Amino acid sequence: MTSAALRSGAWKLLEMITTPLLPSDYLDLVSPLRAGADLRGRIEAVHPETGDAATIVIRPGRGWRGHTAGQYVRIGVDVDGRRLWRAYSITSPTNRQDGRVTITVKAIPDGKVSNHLVHRAKPGTLVQLDQPTGDFVLPKAQPAKVLYLTAGSGITPVMGMLRDVEFDDVVMVHCAPQPQDVIFRNELHDLVADEKLRLTEVHTDTDGVLDIARLDELVPDWADRETWACGPAGLLDAAEEFWSEHGVEERLHTERFRPSIVVAGDGGEVTFSATGKTVDADGATPLLDVGEEAGVLMPSGCRMGICFGCVTPLRAGAVRDLRTGEITEAEPGVLIQTCVSAAAGTCDIER
Numbered sequence: 001m002t003s004a005a006l007r008s009g010a011w012k013l014l015e016m017i018t019t020p021l022l023p024s025d026y027l028d029l030v031s032p033l034r035a036g037a038d039l040r041g042r043i044e045a046v047h048p049e050t051g052d053a054a055t056i057v058i059r060p061g062r063g064w065r066g067h068t069a070g071q072y073v074r075i076g077v078d079v080d081g082r083r084l085w086r087a088y089s090i091t092s093p094t095n096r097q098d099g100r101v102t103i104t105v106k107a108i109p110d111g112k113v114s115n116h117l118v119h120r121a122k123p124g125t126l127v128q129l130d131q132p133t134g135d136f137v138l139p140k141a142q143p144a145k146v147l148y149l150t151a152g153s154g155i156t157p158v159m160g161m162l163r164d165v166e167f168d169d170v171v172m173v174h175c176a177p178q179p180q181d182v183i184f185r186n187e188l189h190d191l192v193a194d195e196k197l198r199l200t201e202v203h204t205d206t207d208g209v210l211d212i213a214r215l216d217e218l219v220p221d222w223a224d225r226e227t228w229a230c231g232p233a234g235l236l237d238a239a240e241e242f243w244s245e246h247g248v249e250e251r252l253h254t255e256r257f258r259p260s261i262v263v264a265g266d267g268g269e270v271t272f273s274a275t276g277k278t279v280d281a282d283g284a285t286p287l288l289d290v291g292e293e294a295g296v297l298m299p300s301g302c303r304m305g306i307c308f309g310c311v312t313p314l315r316a317g318a319v320r321d322l323r324t325g326e327i328t329e330a331e332p333g334v335l336i337q338t339c340v341s342a343a344a345g346t347c348d349i350e351r
């Protein structure tokens with residue numbers, strides 16, 4: 001008998017002994033971060049950053065392949081007995097010596113996962129991880145001049161970049177309601193003191209929302225700068241228009257945490273037929289959120305209409321694409337992206 005056959009026979013025997021659990025379930029108890037296990041991480045620390053944001057320090061398991069500055073990671077967290085997945089930008093540098101990675105999370109109103117991570121996550125908790133992904137990253141060839149344009153938690157992927165690569169000429173314009181809401185404020189001001197960064201903070205409670213045309217005054221050479229922008233849809237829409245009006249749109253790189261919802265309509269009754277649940281939904285809430293809220297196991301990924309990790313058959317009725325307003329009606333073989341689709345009347349989703 002070959003050693004492979006012996007190993008397989010021994011494993012089968014173990015499976016018989018450990019039924020109904022699998023041997024891997026027992027291994028998970030003693031070594032959850034081992035090579036070969038589903039990729040997990042252990043929360044090792046939670047550091048408050050502002051009143052509603054915290055940095056979560058995670059030790060990833062053996063299969064972690066590392067990230068590129070600016071990328072995000074999907075993290076699966078158990079909240080009230082349900083596994084929920086969200087994506088967060090990685091804020092640690094790629095060469096962190098202790099092998100840990102950090103995400104920095106801002107608690108958003110009604111955000112189940114963000115509030116859990118910021119206010120209730122405890123060191124020692126295991127979370128599920130995906131490999132890092134995303135193309136909001138720096139190029140291999142270093143640009144001569146850089147502008148980071150950020151607002152709120154949009155600073156998080158950029159902080160990953162700032163911590164990773166030093167450029168000769170970096171300007172940041174960052175918007176937050178008040179000084180105490182600026183995440184990483186002390187570190188940013190240290191960089192300014194070391195002349196590694198020129199920073200303009202726009203405090204929107206007193207200064208109002210940034211009028212993008214003010215860049216002419218705040219950063220007169222903005223059009224010459226390779227720019228990375230991350231923040232709410234309003235800021236990014238305005239930036240895209242501004243860069244394009246000036247014919248320099250190829251210098252602007254944007255990252256959105258949420259799709260821009262441009263069209264909402266009437267909702268309806270949504271049935272998740274595989275789970276046997278029916279709920280009322282408005283016409284603006286993505287069916288992914290509706291399903292998760294109802295306790296339905298919903299596959300998901302980026303939650304922004306990019307990865308197609310949420311596609312699900314539409315069995316009956318109609319849904320509206322929140323980005324375009326386009327209505328999709330059920331017919332055999334029709335799949336919808338639940339993260340960017342809302343009910344458009346009564347519908348049945350095969351989950």
Ligand code: FES
Nearest residue numbers: 301302303308339
């Ligand atoms: S979760 Fe990525 S497209 Fe819907």
